Amino acid sequence: xxxxxxxxxxxxxISCVADHSMTTSKTGSLxxxxxxxxxxxxxxxxxxxxxxxxxxxxxLWNLVSKGTTDEDGQCxxxxxxxxxxxxxxxxxxxxxxxxxxLCQSSFYPYIEIVFTITDLDQTFHLPLLLSRxxxxxxxxx
Amino acid sequence: xxxxxxxxxxxxxxxxRLQHIKDHILAANQCAEMSSPPYSPxxxxxxxxxxxxxxxxxxxxxxxxxxxxxxxxxxxxxxxxxxxxxPGLITREAFVPGVxxxxxxxxxxxxxLGETCFYPYVEIVFTITDAAQKFHVPLLLSRxxxxxxxxx
Numbered sequence: 001x002x003x004x005x006x007x008x009x010x011x012x013x014i015s016c017v018a019d020h021s022m023t024t025s026k027t028g029s030l031x032x033x034x035x036x037x038x039x040x041x042x043x044x045x046x047x048x049x050x051x052x053x054x055x056x057x058x059x060l061w062n063l064v065s066k067g068t069t070d071e072d073g074q075c076x077x078x079x080x081x082x083x084x085x086x087x088x089x090x091x092x093x094x095x096x097x098x099x100x101x102l103c104q105s106s107f108y109p110y111i112e113i114v115f116t117i118t119d120l121d122q123t124f125h126l127p128l129l130l131s132r133x134x135x136x137x138x139x140x141x
Numbered sequence: 142x143x144x145x146x147x148x149x150x151x152x153x154x155x156x157x158r159l160q161h162i163k164d165h166i167l168a169a170n171q172c173a174e175m176s177s178p179p180y181s182p183x184x185x186x187x188x189x190x191x192x193x194x195x196x197x198x199x200x201x202x203x204x205x206x207x208x209x210x211x212x213x214x215x216x217x218x219x220x221x222x223x224x225x226x227x228p229g230l231i232t233r234e235a236f237v238p239g240v241x242x243x244x245x246x247x248x249x250x251x252x253x254l255g256e257t258c259f260y261p262y263v264e265i266v267f268t269i270t271d272a273a274q275k276f277h278v279p280l281l282l283s284r285x286x287x288x289x290x291x292x293x
């Protein structure tokens with residue numbers, strides 16, 4: 001009986017893990033961002049942003065997705081596994097709109113971070129640490 | 142006679158010495174004239190924070206947005222010097238209020254060092270409202286990160 005219970009428990013655990021894995025790979029989070037307002041020490045919430053992929057043959061940027069950062073300044077699910085191909089991408093942040101909503105001006109009307117994806121097995125976290133007169137970014141995971 | 146000859150040699154030596162000093166001063170002035178950069182109200186400085194050195198020989202370009210055509214006008218193309226700077230980006234007369242873009246060819250820079258870079262290029266877009274001020278827009282860059290700020 002004990003062996004049956006253990007067997008059933010193991011199967012249940014394996015099933016839960018499999019479901020989680022399928023869910024994670026299906027929804028993405030392959031590419032995420034996190035905007036931080038370093039001037040005020042708060043998340044950069046409700047900032048509009050968009051992801052674009054370069055069509056090298058046409059030399060044009062194609063819109064992949066649009067989003068808005070949440071109350072924590074984060075935005076995930078920007079691209080699905082199926083859409084995530086090697087190439088050049090651009091994350092555009094509408095910083096002027098963001099600062100205008102806070103009744104402030106900004107030196108940067110928008111910020112575009114252009115990056116190259118070669119290894120599709122990785123996950124990519126591209127944060128933006130931002131003030132009215134400075135910003136920084138880095139490649140995380 | 143000997144005393145006269147000795148005085149003559151001393152004067153001649155002093156004359157030669159003075160000429161050497163004069164030549165040295167002239168050369169120093171010429172170097173100063175050659176190294177003094179043309180004035181620009183907009184400057185940049187690129188630093189390779191991965192190696193802790195100036196980012197020399199990086200190609201950069203300055204553009205001004207054309208509001209009517211929603212396109213960019215190329216104002217200047219240059220390359221950073223050994224100190225990571227690019228003097229003479231724009232003249233005071235040409236520096237008008239508007240939206241500018243400074244583009245740094247980061248991919249090519251790292252390729253020249255035999256390395257790859259996550260960022261094929263970096264474009265910093267900024268708004269100038271008071272063109273009477275001086276603006277310093279540096280780029281601190283590694284292969285997987287960069288930062289910039291508005292200085293003066």
